[in-house]
Amino acid sequence: MEKSCIVEQFNRYVSLNEDECALLDALEREPKEFSAGEVLRMEGDPALHFYTLRSGWGYASRALADGERQVLDIFLPGQIMGLRDVGSELALSTITVLTDSVACPFPEPRLTDIFEKSPRLTALFFSAMAQEESILIERIINISRRDAAERLAHFIVEMKMRLHEDADEFELPMNQSIIGDALGLSSVHVSRTLKCLRDQNLVCVEDNRVRIMDLEGLTAFAQFNAKYLGRESRWVRRADKHSRPAA
Amino acid sequence: MEKSCIVEQFNRYVSLNEDECALLDALEREPKEFSAGEVLRMEGDPALHFYTLRSGWGYASRALADGERQVLDIFLPGQIMGLRDVGSELALSTITVLTDSVACPFPEPRLTDIFEKSPRLTALFFSAMAQEESILIERIINISRRDAAERLAHFIVEMKMRLHEDADEFELPMNQSIIGDALGLSSVHVSRTLKCLRDQNLVCVEDNRVRIMDLEGLTAFAQFNAKYLGRESRWVRRADKHSRPAA
DNA sequence: CGTGGGGTTGATTCTTATCAATTCGGGTGG
DNA sequence: CCACCCGAATTGATAAGAATCAACCCCACG
Numbered sequence: 001m002e003k004s005c006i007v008e009q010f011n012r013y014v015s016l017n018e019d020e021c022a023l024l025d026a027l028e029r030e031p032k033e034f035s036a037g038e039v040l041r042m043e044g045d046p047a048l049h050f051y052t053l054r055s056g057w058g059y060a061s062r063a064l065a066d067g068e069r070q071v072l073d074i075f076l077p078g079q080i081m082g083l084r085d086v087g088s089e090l091a092l093s094t095i096t097v098l099t100d101s102v103a104c105p106f107p108e109p110r111l112t113d114i115f116e117k118s119p120r121l122t123a124l125f126f127s128a129m130a131q132e133e134s135i136l137i138e139r140i141i142n143i144s145r146r147d148a149a150e151r152l153a154h155f156i157v158e159m160k161m162r163l164h165e166d167a168d169e170f171e172l173p174m175n176q177s178i179i180g181d182a183l184g185l186s187s188v189h190v191s192r193t194l195k196c197l198r199d200q201n202l203v204c205v206e207d208n209r210v211r212i213m214d215l216e217g218l219t220a221f222a223q224f225n226a227k228y229l230g231r232e233s234r235w236v237r238r239a240d241k242h243s244r245p246a247a
Numbered sequence: 248m249e250k251s252c253i254v255e256q257f258n259r260y261v262s263l264n265e266d267e268c269a270l271l272d273a274l275e276r277e278p279k280e281f282s283a284g285e286v287l288r289m290e291g292d293p294a295l296h297f298y299t300l301r302s303g304w305g306y307a308s309r310a311l312a313d314g315e316r317q318v319l320d321i322f323l324p325g326q327i328m329g330l331r332d333v334g335s336e337l338a339l340s341t342i343t344v345l346t347d348s349v350a351c352p353f354p355e356p357r358l359t360d361i362f363e364k365s366p367r368l369t370a371l372f373f374s375a376m377a378q379e380e381s382i383l384i385e386r387i388i389n390i391s392r393r394d395a396a397e398r399l400a401h402f403i404v405e406m407k408m409r410l411h412e413d414a415d416e417f418e419l420p421m422n423q424s425i426i427g428d429a430l431g432l433s434s435v436h437v438s439r440t441l442k443c444l445r446d447q448n449l450v451c452v453e454d455n456r457v458r459i460m461d462l463e464g465l466t467a468f469a470q471f472n473a474k475y476l477g478r479e480s481r482w483v484r485r486a487d488k489h490s491r492p493a494a
Numbered sequence: 495c496g497t498g499g500g501g502t503t504g505a506t507t508c509t510t511a512t513c514a515a516t517t518c519g520g521g522t523g524g
Numbered sequence: 525c526c527a528c529c530c531g532a533a534t535t536g537a538t539a540a541g542a543a544t545c546a547a548c549c550c551c552a553c554g
Contacts, residue, residue: 062388065470070388084381087374092381092475115366115373122362122369127334129376134331134339136383141309141317143391144431147509175532184391186511191533206533223312228339394541422500433543438502440542 004028005054009078010124020121023114028052028104036173040081040095040103047085049105053077056101057173060093061181071182073132074174076162080128086111099173134228143184146223148193151183153222156203156210161229168212172205251275252301256325257371267368270361275299275351283420287328287342287350294332296352300324303348304420307340308428318429320379321421323409327375333358346420381475390431393470395440398430400469403450403457408476415459419452 004025010016016024031054034040040051043062058075060082072093075081085091086108097103114121135158142154156172163170176194177187185193198204202218204211212218251272257263263271278301281287287298290309305322307329319340322328332338333355344350361368382405389401403419410417423441424434432440445451449465451458459465 062384064388064392068392070392072384072387084377087370087377088381088477090474092384112366112370115362115369119359119362123334123359126362126373126376129373129380130331130334133376133380133383134335136380136387137309137319137339140319140383140387140390141311143387145311145315145317177532187533188512188535189510192510192535195534227337230335424500434501435503435544436542438500442502 004052005078006052006080010128013127014124020118023118023121026110027106028054031102031104034097034101034103036097036099036101038097040097040105041091043091043094045091047082047088047091047108049107050080050082050086050111051095051103051105053079053081054102054104056103057098058095058101058103059098059178059182060095062093069181070184071178073135074159074182080125083125083129084132098178131229138228139182148183148185148189149196150222151185152179152190152193152197153202153218154224155179155183156205156212157215157219157222157224158229159210160212160215161226168215170210171208172210173208175208251299252325253299253327257375260374261371267365270365270368273357274353275301278349278351281344281348281350283344283346283348285344287344287352288338290338290341292338294329294335294338294355296354297327297329297333297358298342298350298352300326300328301349301351303350304345305342305348305350306345306421306425306429307342309340316428317431318425320382321406321429327372330372330376331379345425378476385475386429395430395432395436396443397469398432399426399437399440400444400449400465401471402426402430403452403459404462404466404469404471405476406457407459407462408473415462417457418455419457420455422455 004027006027007016007021007024010024034056040058041047041049053075055077057077058081059071060073060075061069061071063069073081075095081095081103082091082093085093111125114125138154138158142151146154159165159172160170174182175187176190179185180187180190183190194205197218200217201213202221203213218224251274253274254263254268254271257271281303287305288294288296300322302324304324305328306318307320307322308316308318310316320328322342328342328350329338329340332340358372361372385401385405389398393401406412406419407417421429422434423437426432427434427437430437441452444465447464448460449468450460465471
């Protein structure tokens with residue numbers, strides 16, 4: 001089996017020894033395919049699993065009383081989906097896949113295994129959760145303090161950064177309605193505002209593709225500060241006794 | 248020493264055995280007093296500690312480029328402050344105290360102690376973090392999908408619930424400007440909107456006091472659903488081998 | 495007494511939602 | 525192969541909600 005996605009993800013921050021890799025690989029023993037739009041878990045269902053996303057994109061959402069939907073997280077390959085619900089009786093959010101994807105359902109009890117067997121991996125999971133929170137917080141700031149254009153700009157730069165995408169062009173498999181539901185905007189206004197960003201020669205979003213024309217300008221316009229994404233966990237580095245040299 | 252605040256908080260969910268209590272009590276060895284408005288930690292400072300709040304209220308905030316401030320969390324007695332920053336190099340938010348308070352700074356490395364010594368406490372911390380996230384998510388929904396009146400109503404009901412306040416009247420040591428910064432509203436609009444809620448005989452907020460006149464009406468108006476606050480962690484109950492009967 | 499912070503209220507402006515009409519492109523069935 | 529349909533995107537017109545600006549009150553505090 002190729003090196004598991006989550007190992008690769010965690011290896012961004014720290015090198016893992018073989019035991020740790022083995023523990024993590026055990027998370028991905030049963031990859032399952034999902035096709036675009038498929039729901040992995042509904043809100044209200046018992047939260048028996050979380051999932052590592054090996055390929056494809058996903059999102060977590062909540063349905064609101066008036067039929068609206070709030071998108072809470074966007075999941076990229078290598079991320080853990082549904083970690084936050086694991087401790088609680090019932091899932092608070094629905095997890096759906098945006099593209100055809102491969103994800104590995106992971107029974108929740110094994111997380112306590114990890115707590116018991118590897119404090120270092122525990123710290124990594126803790127870190128992953130903290131990272132998730134940082135993104136949520138940035139979204140709160142984005143939604144409550146920036147106008148539509150800045151919000152979209154910020155969102156696009158965040159996606160580029162989280163994808164570790166060097167090129168100025170990349171896929172964004174979300175339609176304007178989902179983007180709106182993530183940023184608290186109507187799809188109509190998303191359309192209008194993307195046009196503005198195009199007209200200002202900052203970024204062009206079309207046909208599920210993003211083409212950044214002026215990254216510097218866009219970043220400045222969005223007041224984007226990448227700090228919240230970097231998470232060189234001190235914990236993990238410090239605990240890094242058995243590691244091989246970084247890749 | 249009286250039973251520590253954090254033990255009391257965690258005991259809501261699970262009974263702790265003596266070892267666990269001892270580990271947790273160690274978190275609160277050095278209570279420090281802070282006076283209203285005092286800053287415990289600035290964003291950008293190294294995140295060397297987190298804090299358990301023994302008495303008083305606190306909040307986490309971020310300063311924005313234009314001089315605005317976003318309030319991220321409201322902390323109540325028994326909560327852990329700054330947990331989310333612990334794994335990262337620099338604190339992402341400023342922690343300030345709203346009232347005269349007692350808090351216990353807790354050096355971050357000891358969290359890894361807990362990871363090593365007690366998987367069960369680890370799960371509790373994990374749970375606390377997940378709880379924090381749930382509240383953030385509810386805030387995102389609140390800010391992006393509800394209008395000012397609903398937002399304020401929701402916020403007030405949340406506070407009542409989180410305080411485990413049975414009475415229909417309680418202290419709320421926040422001025423309208425801070426409330427606004429938490430909910431993405433201008434202080435002027437907070438004032439106006441609170442008047443509306445008063446006029447509708449739902450709730451009256453005056454002089455740092457909340458008086459709920461119609462809890463049922465307010466809850467319905469806010470579309471408040473308490474699910475996200477309950478967090479009877481399955482983890483912890485399951486791992487509950489050494490416990491004494493619940494208090 | 496003056497001063498300043500917090501709160502209230504009114505008038506105006508700005509941003510975004512909502513409603514409606516149109517286009518475009520990709521499928522589908524005849 | 526063509527007519528049709530549907531979802532997504534665009535664009536315009538209007539309306540709602542909240543920010544902003546400004547004036548004023550109240551009260552605690554020096």
